[in-house]
Amino acid sequence: MSSAGVDAILFQDSLSSRMVAPDDTSEESMQHDRIAGITSNSPTPRRTPRRSVIVVLPENHVVSPDLVTDRLPAEGNNEVVDVILACAGQPHSIAALQRRVRDIQILLAPAGTSTEDLRELAMNQAPGDIVTLLSGSPVCA
């Protein structure tokens, strides 16, 4: 159990290639390595702060890619920003975001996980020194 009281799985890059193989142990171990890689806090001193952006998507919420890209460095800026998408259940309409943001990490929590729990879960995975938290908006009926 995580500190927020729910289990969650972290994926990186495209959803489809990761989500269909939960029983593949080699894939799981690769994911574990990735998770370990992004959550380790390197003791090496840095010259500039590492930044992370967390996008929180509770059930039936979507996010506008513009909202996220507004918080990312402009083109030509070499600063690396980790983007984590924290979703409760299956996310809706994130293809556009995935096209605009490369190397997005997706944190899947069980459906019904509250916004606050999602935020805390994602924060536990965020390697940044400066973490920006954004919220999606409800899906229009």
Add this chain to the structure above:
Amino acid sequence: MSQPLSLSVIVPVRDAGSTLREVLAAIRTSELPRASYEIIVVDDASTDSSVGIAARYADTVVKLSGRASGPAYARNRGVELARGEVIAFVDGDVVVRPDTLPRMLAKLAERPDLHAVSALHDELPAASNFISQYWNLLLRYGEQRHSGRCAQFAPGCGAVRRGAFLSAGMYDEWRFMTACLESVELGERLLAAGNGVLLSSELKVTHLKQWSLPAVCREVWRRSRLLARSLGYVRMRRAAPSEVVFTLSRMLTPAIAVLGTLMLAAAFVPPSHTIKGVVVLMVLLLTNLPLHRFYARARGFGFAILSAPLHICVQIVSGVALCTGWILRDVLGDVSPDATTQAYSEVGLEIWPPVPRRL
């Protein structure tokens, strides 16, 4: 592009897991449109669950690693990321009321001559133990007597125009590496630069921190020593008369003068230690009478009686610490960070978290 915000609320925290949830939830219930303000929590190397709790409510969380650098440093890091026209600082153990932040914004909007506004402690501190009640009411007493235009930019909850804050040079993170008088010093600089600074009796906040006798004595010791060594007692007394050290020492100074006179007179009369003891006690109690009347009104006669010996004890700590500060100032000079920090600063080392800046 992001819309300009009217307010950035900066909350510096250090191991504030026990109070932070209530503090941030209170900010979120402010009577302001959610889109008009942002919450930035700066975690000063906490070892508890503060970061996780902050994530539940904040828009931005800054994680400072390594050793603690103090609230002045943490607040400055928050301001560097803030997008608001007005910056509000709320401590990790201070609960705002729903109308506190809107009223601060309204005051700044109404009065262009005003650049910083702070809230007072209310008379109902959350911690119910005797020492917490005594200490919080003491702070309240000092602030109430000297509210209005002064250099007191209250550390618990205050708002300042971004431009004025930046032109004043931000918090002094070089000298104030622990939570102690940094806001009073900032208030004095704001005032000296011609900015209007107001401690408003209409704005109130609740402090959640639980105090014990050793904690109160430590706080009084640190504040008094730093005030005497670094800021200058006389100058600060003129600028920020509501600072708690002045509340303590203002009443101690005449008591010492009267006692000195009595002791001198006692040399010419036959010795009677009991009478002398009673006279000394009466003088001390009489000089503290206004404060004890305030305690009696706020908490009853019994509380006022019980607080009398405690207050004398705290006054003695303050007096000794002030003298120590003056001696240290003469011997060692002004306070400064450790040698490593000074060396890093000299060579201009670029690192995260950044080396504290000199003013």
